[in-house]
Amino acid sequence: MSGAPQPVISNFIRSIIDADLASGKHNRIVTRFPPEPNGYLHIGHAKSICLNFGLAQDYHGKCNLRFDDTNPEKESEEYAQSIQDDVRWLGFQWDGEVHWASDYFEQLYQFAIELINKGLAYVDDLTPEQMREYRGTLTQAGKNSPNRERNVAENLDLFMRMKSGEFADGSMVLRAKIDMASPNMNMRDPAIYRIRRAHHIRTGDKWCIYPMYDYTHCISDALEGITHSLCTLEFEDHRPLYDWVLDNIVIPCHPRQYEFSRLELHYTITSKRKLLQLVNEKHVSGWDDPRMPTVSGMRRRGYTAEGIREFARRIGVSKSENIVDMAIMESAVRDDLESRAARVMAVINPLKVSLTNCDGAQAREADFHPNHPEFGKRLVPISKDIFIEAGDFAEVPPSGWKRLTLGGEVRLRHSYVMRCNEAVKDASGQVIELRCSIDHDTLGKSPEGRKVKGVIHWVACEYTLSAEFRLYEQLFTVPEPDADKEKSFLDFINPASLTVVQGWVESCVKDAAPETRYQFERLGYFCTDRREHQPGGKLVFNRTVTLRDSWTKE
RNA sequence: UGGGGAGUCGCCAAGUGGUAAGGCACUGGAUUUUGAUUCCAGCCUUCGUAGGUUCGAUCCCUACCUCCCCAGCCA
Numbered sequence: 270m271s272g273a274p275q276p277v278i279s280n281f282i283r284s285i286i287d288a289d290l291a292s293g294k295h296n297r298i299v300t301r302f303p304p305e306p307n308g309y310l311h312i313g314h315a316k317s318i319c320l321n322f323g324l325a326q327d328y329h330g331k332c333n334l335r336f337d338d339t340n341p342e343k344e345s346e347e348y349a350q351s352i353q354d355d356v357r358w359l360g361f362q363w364d365g366e367v368h369w370a371s372d373y374f375e376q377l378y379q380f381a382i383e384l385i386n387k388g389l390a391y392v393d394d395l396t397p398e399q400m401r402e403y404r405g406t407l408t409q410a411g412k413n414s415p416n417r418e419r420n421v422a423e424n425l426d427l428f429m430r431m432k433s434g435e436f437a438d439g440s441m442v443l444r445a446k447i448d449m450a451s452p453n454m455n456m457r458d459p460a461i462y463r464i465r466r467a468h469h470i471r472t473g474d475k476w477c478i479y480p481m482y483d484y485t486h487c488i489s490d491a492l493e494g495i496t497h498s499l500c501t502l503e504f505e506d507h508r509p510l511y512d513w514v515l516d517n518i519v520i521p522c523h524p525r526q527y528e529f530s531r532l533e534l535h536y537t538i539t540s541k542r543k544l545l546q547l548v549n550e551k552h553v554s555g556w557d558d559p560r561m562p563t564v565s566g567m568r569r570r571g572y573t574a575e576g577i578r579e580f581a582r583r584i585g586v587s588k589s590e591n592i593v594d595m596a597i598m599e600s601a602v603r604d605d606l607e608s609r610a611a612r613v614m615a616v617i618n619p620l621k622v623s624l625t626n627c628d629g630a631q632a633r634e635a636d637f638h639p640n641h642p643e644f645g646k647r648l649v650p651i652s653k654d655i656f657i658e659a660g661d662f663a664e665v666p667p668s669g670w671k672r673l674t675l676g677g678e679v680r681l682r683h684s685y686v687m688r689c690n691e692a693v694k695d696a697s698g699q700v701i702e703l704r705c706s707i708d709h710d711t712l713g714k715s716p717e718g719r720k721v722k723g724v725i726h727w728v729a730c731e732y733t734l735s736a737e738f739r740l741y742e743q744l745f746t747v748p749e750p751d752a753d754k755e756k757s758f759l760d761f762i763n764p765a766s767l768t769v770v771q772g773w774v775e776s777c778v779k780d781a782a783p784e785t786r787y788q789f790e791r792l793g794y795f796c797t798d799r800r801e802h803q804p805g806g807k808l809v810f811n812r813t814v815t816l817r818d819s820w821t822k823e
Numbered sequence: 824u825g826g827g828g829a830g831u832c833g834c835c836a837a838g839u840g841g842u843a844a845g846g847c848a849c850u851g852g853a854u855u856u857u858g859a860u861u862c863c864a865g866c867c868u869u870c871g872u873a874g875g876u877u878c879g880a881u882c883c884c885u886a887c888c889u890c891c892c893c894a895g896c897c898a
Contacts (some may be wrong), residue, residue, distance in 0.1 A: 279836095314833095409894095452827090460896050464896080477845075505893090583835075589836090590828095590829065594847065635856095816859050821858085
């Protein structure tokens with residue numbers, strides 16, 4: 270993965286772009302990533318980011334970052350900042366300055382006046398309840414509001430007074446005059462402006478009327494010269510409205526909207542609202558909890574930007590509903606980590622072993638990476654007492670067992686072949702210590718006359734460092750926590766999604782900076798915690814993902 | 824029952840008239856001082872169903888079935 274670039278996978282959007290470029294409709298493409306700053310970015314956004322920025326890169330076009338900040342009540346500076354951080358961390362840079370829909374509030378207002386003047390928008394003071402009644406249902410046409418035929422002068426006057434703050438919040442809206450009988454609910458005279466006295470993160474208290482998404486998005490796209498406006502499937506039937514607005518104002522650009530299916534991932538959720546709930550109700554430690562499918566959560570867990578981008582490449586882009594296996598994410602991350610993480614040994618569930626013939630045993634130099642000598646080497650010392658993984662010893666081993674057993678031999682990784690002579694037990698029969706001996710003639714070479722099949726990791730008690738290991742599993746116990754009609758997704762939170770253990774690690778990691786990645790051999794990939802790991806002090810490792818394991822599966 | 828979409832291997836996903844790419848997962852086997860990596864091999868005679876057109880259909884036509892989205896002054 271870190272080698273040659275991966276081949277591009279075709280999709281319907283690329284086909285459209287290829288055709289648009291070939292026909293001369295466009296010379297270069299302009300896309301945009303348009304988040305609302307009302308939460309942290311998650312894996313679904315990452316897919317969209319990879320699509321929009323990736324397309325711009327591949328086709329030598331441009332991609333804007335534009336905040337869809339039209340609903341001040343839900344938006345915050347913190348979110349806007351985190352979104353920019355996440356996009357950059359993912360490895361993308363937007364064209365020029367960050368754009369904000371709020372930059373266009375004045376122009377949006379003028380276009381609204383244009384619509385009013387054309388008799389295509391009117392002020393309505395129906396209550397929300399009345400509006401709903403007038404809208405009709407999926408199978409029944411709506412009926413015209415009594416205010417629909419208000420004259421232009423009156424509409425203009427009312428709209429200006431809405432802007433100047435004469436009316437109470439929610440008392441009236443500006444509506445597009447389209448068709449109350451349209452089979453498409455979005456075309457039944459949608460509201461395009463509402464009155465809301467809320468402090469806006471960019472414009473402060475300058476405005477008390479705010480434009481709605483459908484009205485704002487298409488105009489923003491047009492003002493920025495977007496060629497391909499990509500969004501998710503649920504906006505498919507908003508497209509007629511997108512086109513209606515641009516067709517009815519004087520604006521020299523009409524971007525085309527294309528919809529792709531949103532990403533769902535097994536064993537997690539990708540609903541901003543529900544992620545917020547997990548944070549607010551403290552089911553997780555925050556937006557960047559390593560169990561969260563947020564960009565910042567995945568980052569903290571140790572996923573790499575390259576791994577996430579590769580994941581996006583592997584899942585592709587289509588219009589069919591999909592729920593992707595977590596295994597695809599994990600394999601993409603492993604593929605990246607395989608070539609970039611140094612190998613070190615750590616023991617997370619220790620069983621003490623005392624070596625009865627350790628005198629004269631030597632330390633050995635070991636590569637930090639089996640296939641990349643440029644990672645360098647470190648010394649792996651041995652001492653009279655060592656820790657091995659409790660799970661690597663079995664008194665009564667299952668068939669096919671290649672690890673340690675009473676009377677058996679095993680290779681200590683980067684060190685000697687060791688034989689287990691005795692298992693010491695406590696009163697309850699639990700094995701609490703092993704007495705073993707090493708074969709002094711096996712350092713850096715195979716033993717004489719016999720084959721030792723197993724290799725286990727270990728640390729020397731005398732030289733090891735204590736560390737905290739945070740082990741993660743899926744946040745939910747079922748593949749589709751959102752799917753149950755009776756139960757809340759909260760009922761499926763996995764109580765074992767986080768396990769914190771104290772263990773031991775080779776001393777060479779002592780001064781590792783935050784966000785340093787290692788493969789602890791045979792255990793998995795780990796990453797020092799961004800927040801709580803202290804180089805030279807308290808060592809905290811987050812398990813990013815386990816290694817592939819062709820033994821421990823049923 | 825109105826409108827808009829989607830149905831290709833367990834999960835993704837190309838292909839769209841010329842006889843089913845690829846990835847993940849899975850199963851064998853080789854190499855291995857990580858049961859890792861790497862490497863080789865296998866894995867849908869078939870494209871939601873039923874008809875039709877055609878020398879030939881996943882692709883065109885017809886009917887049907889299933890699933891998703893839409894009735895916010897959210898995005």
